[in-house]
Amino acid sequence: MRDFWGALPTEGRWLLSTVAINTFGRGLTLPFTVIYLHEVRGFDLGFAGLLMSLIAAVGLVVTGPAGALTDRFGARNVLLVGLASMIAGCVLLAFAEHPAVATLAIVLIGVNFGTSWPAQNALIAAVVDGELRQQYFGVNFALVNLGIGVGGIVGGLFVNVDEPMTFTLIFLGDALTCLVPIALLLGPLRHVRTHATAHGHDDDSRGQHGGYRALLREPAVRWITLLSFVAVFVGYGQFEAGFPAYARGVAEVSTQVVGFAFAINTAVIVLLQFTVLARIAGHRRTRVLLVMAAVWAGSWLVLGTSGLLPGSLAAAIGVLAFTGVFAFGETLMQPTIPAIVNDLADDRNRGRANAVNAGAFQGGAIAGPIVAGLLLDHGLEGAYIGLMAIGCLAVGVLALALERRLPAAANGVPAVRNAAVSERPPVE
Missing domain, CATH: 1.20.1250.20 (MFS general substrate transporter like domains)
Structure with missing residues (x-):
């Protein structure tokens, strides 16, 4: 620190x-x-x-x-x-x-x-x-x-x-x-400047009409956007809706257990984030996302086991363990995706690049609770857990697909990134 x-x-x-x-x-x-x-x-x-x-x-x-x-x-x-x-x-x-x-x-x-x-x-x-x-x-x-x-x-x-x-x-x-x-x-x-300088007016003018279209024509942008949507759909889109509904309705744990589970999630993030940052430094960001997908898949399987013994101490332990493991995955995801998005962008389109990624996050957060509600309301608990696990597998596949299209500097490869930084013109 x-x-x-x-x-x-x-x-x-x-x-x-x-x-x-x-x-x-x-x-x-x-x-x-x-x-x-x-x-x-x-x-x-x-x-x-x-x-x-x-x-x-x-x-x-x-x-x-x-x-x-x-x-x-x-x-x-x-x-x-x-x-x-x-x-x-x-x-x-x-x-x-x-x-x-x-x-x-x-x-x-x-x-x-x-x-x-x-x-x-x-x-x-x-x-x-x-x-x-x-x-x-x-x-x-x-x-x-x-x-x-x-x-x-x-x-x-x-x-x-x-x-x-x-x-x-x-x-x-x-x-x-x-x-x-x-x-x-x-x-x-x-005095912090985040937008293009005066000599970039032509680019800005073009960007007002076709900026988002031009941005989405970039393969790496499309893949990171899709990956973000699926990751949020199986992650945050479930954490505030599908998870508590499953914990209460299927695992049959108390509201106190659910509240304590959220506290564990916060504590794990605060305690582990610095350690995780030290461990992932210098590694390909797509590989970090691959690990995150595996961790989240494991967390959903843990939650699924809590539904096999509803109302028991084992169910409560499973619910608490889910939020802890899930939090570990969050510490891998949150430093990685924003860094990729902003390394793909420049001062002419950085706001729009982050807006596209924010839209993917918000779309996943909206779609996630809807799907969770439909499946759990119809008693399809097994299908719900299975869908989450498959979604995590899809995130891993998307991470590998993104790696083939992502510039090395944006993927956190140190030597290439340092070379790219050294070649930038000095800031006036």
């Missing part, structure tokens, strides 16, 4: 030092938003669930334009707009007593989700490069989990459905934490 911190430029240290603070605010509210909408504001549970899905839907719609705007006006400006939208959404939601007000608040929060991914990743890529970039994405992921995890614990201890003001305060707290990155963007990071 000392070596990593010492290698970071000043802007990178500023950017990384506030990640946990900002995500602490999301942790305060994320686990309790549905409870707040239903039990505190009295909205129908179906309507509350619809509002939660609206965040992802709005984010998916906004991601494409946000990527183009990032390339045109810079990540800093797009992030400022997204953060302002987040603050407005949280403040509105804190006092939302009418469904229309709650809907508007959720839309504003969704706008931030759609803009933050491509702009934030473009900003990171502008600050760090090469092997340091891969390490940065991994450390950033660990800090995000740490902030959300601590925020969730604090929120759980603080909120009370019999005292609506406690929920109002956590949403206002979420809004306040957004002021920290705003201060950074207006202060120490105000």
Whole structure:
């Protein structure tokens, strides 16, 4: 960690030092938003669930334009707009007593989700490069989990459905934490440039009309996009929906076990991420994804065994083991895919490249719960676990296919990447 911190430029240290603070605010509210909408504001549970899905839907719609705007006006400006939208959404939601007000608040929060991914990743890529970039994405992921995890614990201890003001305060707290990155963007990071220089106007103009089409004509971009979609479909798309449904309905474990399983997931990520980063340094990123696919396949098989002894101690152990093994796979995935995406891009299309990858993630996160719900609702637990295992196998196949089309520098081959960096023109 000392070596990593010492290698970071000043802007990178500023950017990384506030990640946990900002995500602490999301942790305060994320686990309790549905409870707040239903039990505190009295909205129908179906309507509350619809509002939660609206965040992802709005984010998916906004991601494409946000990527183009990032390339045109810079990540800093797009992030400022997204953060302002987040603050407005949280403040509105804190006092939302009418469904229309709650809907508007959720839309504003969704706008931030759609803009933050491509702009934030473009900003990171502008600050760090090469092997340091891969390490940065991994450390950033660990800090995000740490902030959300601590925020969730604090929120759980603080909120009370019999005292609506406690929920109002956590949403206002979420809004306040957004002021920290705003201060950074207006202060120490105000000079960071993420978009093409003035002499690239012709490329930018062409990019506004055909940028996404041109990007998707690149074979490596298409393969990493497909791999991301399938990985999220069998990963995050199940972790917040299919996994808890299987744990409760098939393995028949208590809600306390499910809650503890999520805590184990966060702890494993925070504790293992630095070790994993040291182990994967210098290795082909596609091979790291291949290992991740095998680890996730193993985690789903472990969860499947928990359903063979429902309601037992063995079932509880299987559920807890699943989240721990799954978390190990996450520590392999999160430093790798963003590094590939940003090494394939340049300043003219970095925002759009991250937007395409964000769209793949969001698409997998939307499709995953739908498929899980259909299979588990019809009692097809075995088919569900089998599909997840096959999906992990598909991720491994896609990683090998991507390796044949991925430039060596983007695949983390040290010698080639260093040569590519040394050949870059100096920054003016």
